Structures are given as C-alpha cells and as structure tokens.
Amino acid sequence: MIAFLSETYGNRELIWALALKELRVRYKRSILGFVWALLNPLLTMLVMTIVFGNLLRFSLPHYSIFLLSMLLPWTFFAQSLAYSVESIVGNGELLKKVRVSRLVFPVAALISNVINFLLSIVPLLLLIVVMRFPVHWTWIYLPIPMIGLFLFTLGAAFFFATVNVFYRDVSHIIQVILQVWFYVSPIIYSVDFVPQRYRWLFRLNPLLYVLNGFRLSIYYGLLPSLSSMSLSLGLGVVALGIGFSVFRRYEKSFVYYV
Amino acid sequence: MYSIEFQDVVQRFRRIRERPDTLREVFAKITRYKKKFQVFEAVRHVSFKVSKGEMVGLIGRNGSGKSTILKIVAGVYTPSQGEVTVRGSIAPLIELGAGFHHELTGRENIFINGLLLGLTKRQIKEREERIIEFAELGDFIDSPVKQYSSGMYMRLGFSVATEVDPDILIIDEILGVGDAGFQQKCFDRIQRFRNLGKTILFVSHSTENVRSLCDRALLVHRGELILDGPPDDVIARYEQILKIVQPVGK
Numbered sequence: 001m002i003a004f005l006s007e008t009y010g011n012r013e014l015i016w017a018l019a020l021k022e023l024r025v026r027y028k029r030s031i032l033g034f035v036w037a038l039l040n041p042l043l044t045m046l047v048m049t050i051v052f053g054n055l056l057r058f059s060l061p062h063y064s065i066f067l068l069s070m071l072l073p074w075t076f077f078a079q080s081l082a083y084s085v086e087s088i089v090g091n092g093e094l095l096k097k098v099r100v101s102r103l104v105f106p107v108a109a110l111i112s113n114v115i116n117f118l119l120s121i122v123p124l125l126l127l128i129v130v131m132r133f134p135v136h137w138t139w140i141y142l143p144i145p146m147i148g149l150f151l152f153t154l155g156a157a158f159f160f161a162t163v164n165v166f167y168r169d170v171s172h173i174i175q176v177i178l179q180v181w182f183y184v185s186p187i188i189y190s191v192d193f194v195p196q197r198y199r200w201l202f203r204l205n206p207l208l209y210v211l212n213g214f215r216l217s218i219y220y221g222l223l224p225s226l227s228s229m230s231l232s233l234g235l236g237v238v239a240l241g242i243g244f245s246v247f248r249r250y251e252k253s254f255v256y257y258v
Numbered sequence: 259m260y261s262i263e264f265q266d267v268v269q270r271f272r273r274i275r276e277r278p279d280t281l282r283e284v285f286a287k288i289t290r291y292k293k294k295f296q297v298f299e300a301v302r303h304v305s306f307k308v309s310k311g312e313m314v315g316l317i318g319r320n321g322s323g324k325s326t327i328l329k330i331v332a333g334v335y336t337p338s339q340g341e342v343t344v345r346g347s348i349a350p351l352i353e354l355g356a357g358f359h360h361e362l363t364g365r366e367n368i369f370i371n372g373l374l375l376g377l378t379k380r381q382i383k384e385r386e387e388r389i390i391e392f393a394e395l396g397d398f399i400d401s402p403v404k405q406y407s408s409g410m411y412m413r414l415g416f417s418v419a420t421e422v423d424p425d426i427l428i429i430d431e432i433l434g435v436g437d438a439g440f441q442q443k444c445f446d447r448i449q450r451f452r453n454l455g456k457t458i459l460f461v462s463h464s465t466e467n468v469r470s471l472c473d474r475a476l477l478v479h480r481g482e483l484i485l486d487g488p489p490d491d492v493i494a495r496y497e498q499i500l501k502i503v504q505p506v507g508k
Contacts, residue, residue, distance in 0.1 A: 098375065
C-alpha cells in the first residue's frame with residue numbers, strides 16, 4: 001500500500017499530464033468538446049427514463065433522479081475499466097522506449113475518468129434544481145462512497161490491465177461482464193422489485209454498497225447502515241490491495257509481451 | 259567510480275515461432291492454439307565498465323544486441339541474469355518521441371516527453387523556449403504533431419531529450435536526421451556534454467563518427483562483447499566481420 005502511495009505521489013505530475021492528455025485527445029476535433037462529459041449521462045438518462053421510467057413511474061417519483069444517482073457512479077466504473085484495461089497494452093510502444101513507472105497508466109486512466117465523473121455531476125445538480133427536488137443534507141456522506149468507488153475501480157483496473165497484457169481477450173470479456181453487471185445491479189430498478197428469496201444474490205455484488213450509498217444520500221435522503229458504510233470502503237481497500245499486488249508482481253515483464 | 263557497470267549480463271526473450279508447414283498444421287494450430295516458443299538470447303554474458311565522462315561507442319551488425327544493451331542501461335529491460343549498476347540520471351535517445359501523441363501540439367508534447375524523461379513541471383517551463391528554439395520549428399510548435407515531417411518530429415524529440423541535462427546520455431543511431439546544419443548543432447551539443455564531463459553511450463553505424471568522437475569502442479556481435487578498446491582497433495575488427503555476411507539468429 002505504502003509503495004503504491006509513494007510511487008503514485010512521485011509520479012503525480014506525469015499522471016496528471018497523462019490524464020489531461022487523455023481527456024484533451026478524447027474531445028479534440030469535436031465541436032462540443034468536454035461538454036460531452038455532461039451531455040452523455042444526460043442523454044442516456046433521458047432515454048432510460050422514457051423507456052423504464054414510464055413503467056416504474058408509479059412507485060418511483062422523479063425517476064430521472066433515482067436513475068442518475070446510480071447511473072453516474074456506474075458510468076464512472078464502467079468507463080474507467082474500459083479505459084484502463086487497455087492502458088498498458090495501448091502504451092506498449094512507450095514502455096519499450098523509456099523507463100517509466102508502470103502504474104502511471106492505469107492511474108492516469110482512472111483520474112481522467114474521475115474528472116469526467118465530477119463534471120457529470122453538474123447536470124444532476126441542474127436537474128435537481130429544475131425539478132425542485134430537495135438537496136438532502138445527506139449529500140455530505142457522498143465522499144465516502146466516492147472514495148470506496150475510486151479504490152475499488154482502481155483495484156479492478158490494475159488487475160484487468162495486468163491480465164490483458166498476457167491474454168488480450170480480457171478487454172472483450174470485460175465488455176460483456178460490464179453489460180451483465182449493469183443489469184444485475186439495481187440501477188434502473190429498485191431492489192424492492194426483487195422478490196425476497198433472491199435478494200441475497202444482490203448482496204454479493206461488491207458495487208452494491210457503494211452504489212446504494214449514492215442513491216440513498218441523493219434520492220432518499222437517508223444514510224446507509226454502518227455495515228454498509230464500512231463495506232463500501234473496506235471492499236475498495238481490499239480490491240486495491242489485491243489488484244495492485246497482482247500488478248506489481250507482473251509489471252516487470254509487461255515490456256516483453258506488449 | 260564507474261557510471262555504468264555490466265556484470266555477466268544476459269538478456270533473454272521469448273521468440274514466438276508461427277510457421278505452419280502444411281495446411282493440416284494450420285488447422286491443427288487453430289484448434290489447439292499452441293505456439294512454439296524459443297528462447298532467444300539477445301545479450302550473452304556481457305561485462306564492461308564505463309567511467310564517468312567517457313564517451314563510448316557501441317558498434318556491431320544489425321541485430322547484434324547493441325540496442326538491447328542500451329535499453330538495459332536505460333532501464334527499459336531488466337536483465338534475465340547478471341548485474342547492472344548505473345550511477346546517475348539517464349536520458350535515453352532511443353527512438354525519439356517517447357510519449358508523443360499525434361493529436362497534441364509540439365508544445366503539449368514537449369511537456370509530456372519532458373515529464374517522461376524525468377523533468378519536473380517547473381524545469382520544463384524554464385527550458386521550454388530553449389527547446390523550441392533548438393528544434394527550429396517556428397510556428398509549427400503549436401500545430402498537432404501529426405502535421406510534422408519526420409525530420410521535424412525528430413528534431414523536437416532530440417531537442418527535449420538533450421535539454422534534460424542528464425549525467426548519462428544514451429544515443430541510439432538517431433543522428434542521421436535533419437539537414438547538415440542541424441546535424442552540426444547535434445554534434446555541438448554532444449560535444450558540450452562531453453566538455454561538461456558527462457558520460458555518453460553511443461550506438462552508431464557510422465564508423466567515422468565513432469572514430470572522431472569516442473574515447474573507446476565496444477564491438478558487439480551476436481549478443482557477445484567481442485572487443486573493448488580504442489576505436490581504431492575495434493573498428494578494424496568490425497570491418498573484418500562485415501566481410502562475412504550471415505543472417506541473424508542462426
């Protein structure tokens with residue numbers, strides 16, 4: 001853990017530059033530029049609200065906010081993973097030219113998505129204001145699931161980026177996994193819709209606690225239980241621990257497979 | 259105190275051989291997904307020491323292992339066996355333009371390249387003007403690099419790398435770029451490094467350059483260090499080897 005923090009800190013300028021470069025390149029040549037970071041979730045939310053919101057309108061008032069509260073962190077997770085899986089392989093040429101800290105690439109991929117995520121909160125706020133939805137005091141809790149989310153995502157990023165170097169299928173498999181994971185997580189629907197006997201399955205989803213943290217504070221104005229809070233953070237720490245150790249173990253050989 | 263020390267260094271690579279002989283084998287390959295691996299020793303038990311301030315030339319045929327040795331010194335590869343000790347900061351000029359992204363402007367790329375080579379943000383800001391001037395790019399510095407000619411690209415890369423001001427400079431066959439005027443500037447800069455007492459490791463196919471610039475030369479052949487000594491002797495031996503033509507990897 002300490003090795004991770006010190007090496008990341010030592011490379012902070014490079015990581016930041018790479019993250020910004022990632023964003024700049026993503027939106028270059030486009031007229032709207034980074035505004036897409038805001039528009040994307042809004043448009044997705046719009047489509048989903050029309051499709052699913054009309055079915056669930058009765059039990060879930062202000063469906064768009066219900067949806068967005070989990071959709072935004074989910075999008076962060078899914079996009080971060082998609083970008084970081086390829087982060088080592090994609091920078092293969094660089095690894096062969098210069099000595100560089102390997103962890104820089106997945107971390108930069110994550111940071112660029114963190115920025116995207118934070119930007120995407122703006123339309124959520126706008127929506128809340130427009131719909132006269134209350135901003136609950138529980139928003140204060142948000143840093144905790146955010147940190148938990150970032151840690152967990154980073155751990156997953158390290159892990160999959162590593163495996164992808166040796167088995168290139170991983171980047172494709174991830175796409176499929178993310179699709180399934182999306183529908184298995186109560187993002188478009190509420191856990192209440194699931195019959196009791198299947199609820200335990202949902203609790204196996206490590207992202208549940210973090211996502212719930214977001215929805216509870218933003219939509220319901222409630223705080224999650226203490227166990228949920230600790231799981232949010234704990235799972236993140238564990239994921240990072242595992243992910244980073246795997247990464248560390250194989251990072252020296254990346255250059256030969258890339 | 260030595261700047262660079264190689265002790266019995268071996269560098270192995272996995273070589274994948276995909277060479278189906280018959281159609282049947284092609285089919286069998288797809289169903290079994292089995293590739294044959296061969297271990298290729300690019301560097302074999304190489305030992306040498308470079309003192310601070312020395313300028314050493316590495317010569318040898320294509321594929322002899324010179325670039326691999328440079329990359330080991332630069333820290334790109336960790337040797338399979340043996341010990342490598344490098345004392346001081348390194349700036350590698352191996353395939354210029356590390357980290358360059360074609361969509362970014364020259365200025366933006368200077369930044370990223372500089373960071374990758376170990377400069378801090380502040381240092382890059384301080385040296386930015388000098389870098390741009392040396393590269394002779396003028397207005398183009400603010401255009402995306404994908405619009406550069408290959409010469410411009412190389413000039414930018416060389417300019418950033420030499421502004422890094424390392425203790426050890428590693429140069430891999432890149433001096434053939436640019437017109438005569440720019441080449442002269444490159445040589446002047448290298449000379450300046452020498453005068454400042456920096457160590458330089460230099461790979462070249464131009465025996466003239468090695469003869470005129472280097473204190474010492476190393477001859478690498480098929481992964482082994484065959485000769486280590488004054489440039490004239492080493493070049494003579496190299497020219498002998500050149501007369502015997504044989505494909506690499508046998």
